[in-house]
């Protein structure tokens with residue numbers, strides 16, 4: 164691993180020297196495994212694949228790419244297309260036929276960038292390919308280059324390769340070794356080097372005019388996507404057993420947080436906690452009626468007892484009972500307020516006390532577009548009023564607590580497409596609602612997930628008391 168003059172990217176070098184090995188089949192398998200693992204670890208979306216001789220490893224890579232992933236494969240003749248032709252993987256692969264160097268120049272000219280690049284060091288011009296890719300910024304920030312069939316000596320082997328191909332691969336190794344823009348590691352798989360672009364750790368003389376500040380380096384040295392990560396954070400989500408709360412729990416967990424899924428119905432909370440567990444997210448299911456003070460206290464105390472802190476409090480549970488205002492009973496009014504506003508306040512206060520003592524915390528309340536407009540034609544006075552209360556409570560706590568490290572914000576979804584509104588009774592309303600939504604569709608729970616991660620992350624530390632409205636423009640018409 165090299166750590167001199169870090170400038171741009173990281174480069175990993177795997178050594179697969181298949182052609183020089185007696186147990187080629189085993190080596191081949193190891194290389195494939197290494198590639199698969201790299202793809203899983205780095206999760207590339209766009210791969211540039213240059214080796215002339217395609218093999219099953221390309222098919223394996225395709226299998227591990229996300230659905231919208233893409234491999235641009237450069238081949239000298241279309242015959243090499245056979246492995247994936249007419250398979251379901253074909254849509255992920257774009258084949259470019261012709262001289263590799265010409266193809267690379269065209270891709271560079273059109274500003275194409277890749278998360279991962281594969282080069283074979285035994286090809287005719289591997290150094291030219293490498294230089295072209297690095298010099299024209301075809302490798303994205305944090306991108307990875309896998310160079311295969313590099314010199315066997317790179318992995319400590321005593322073998323000497325004196326033929327032309329061997330010399331070429333040694334030259335390739337030397338070029339990568341002295342390239343200060345990349346960090347590299349030779350994996351103990353023969354003949355493959357993987358390189359990754361390094362972050363900038365200091366400004367040197369070659370970077371004249373570059374501002375040495377947080378914008379250039381990233382705040383605290385972290386890129387914007389890193390700053391959205393929630394690794395090591397402890398979160399809870401009330402009403403996490405279904406709908407929006409379930410989507411929030413998944414989003415926070417995917418971003419790295421441990422998640423306590425809290426719901427009035429234990430089976431629902433358990434089902435979601437189980438889903439999170441299947442994805443490798445640390446989670447726990449808890450039952451509570453958030454309109455009851457003792458339940459709120461119990462869940463907050465239990466989370467702190469088990470996980471020592473609460474960083475993210477997602478107060479999402481809410482109910483809506485429709486009735487015309489002249490018919491709204493005090494019972495309906497009280498019930499709505501006891502969950503939507505009184506219950507939410509108790510959660511804010513219990514979690515807020517912990518966060519104030521920690522000196523840091525993020526509270527994210529679920530309000531509603533109904534806090535801003537009067538959704539129609541359905542009648543829901545108590546609901547609308549309770550959600551307007553959530554916004555004012557959020558603004559008040561947000562300003563009162565920010566100087567002690569606790570940020571309080573809320574999310575106001577528009578009308579979310581849940582099974583509830585697919586009922587026969589509500590179907591006619593959907594047409595009315597759609598006519599009021601500039602986006603032309605209802606919200607999906609997945610439309611709300613990035614917002615909760617942003618508000619939970621340090622990237623939003625300067626935001627407090629904010630009502631983040633996500634309604635496809637409906638409140639503007």
Ligand SMILES: NC(=O)c1ccc[n+]([C@@H]2O[C@H](COP(=O)([O-])OP(=O)(O)OC[C@H]3O[C@@H](n4cnc5c(N)ncnc54)[C@H](O)[C@@H]3O)[C@@H](O)[C@H]2O)c1
Nearest residue numbers: 402404405406407426427452453479480481531576578579
């Ligand atoms: N669905 C929408 O169109 C929409 C739009 C704007 C805002 N909202 C708000 O988003 C939040 C979630 O809505 P949803 O559509 O996912 O609702 P949902 O009814 O699908 O799910 C709510 C969950 O909260 C749980 N819950 C209800 N009362 C509770 C209580 N007292 N204690 C603990 N858990 C309780 C329920 O068991 C359920 O699992 C609510 O605050 C709602 O007002 C929803």
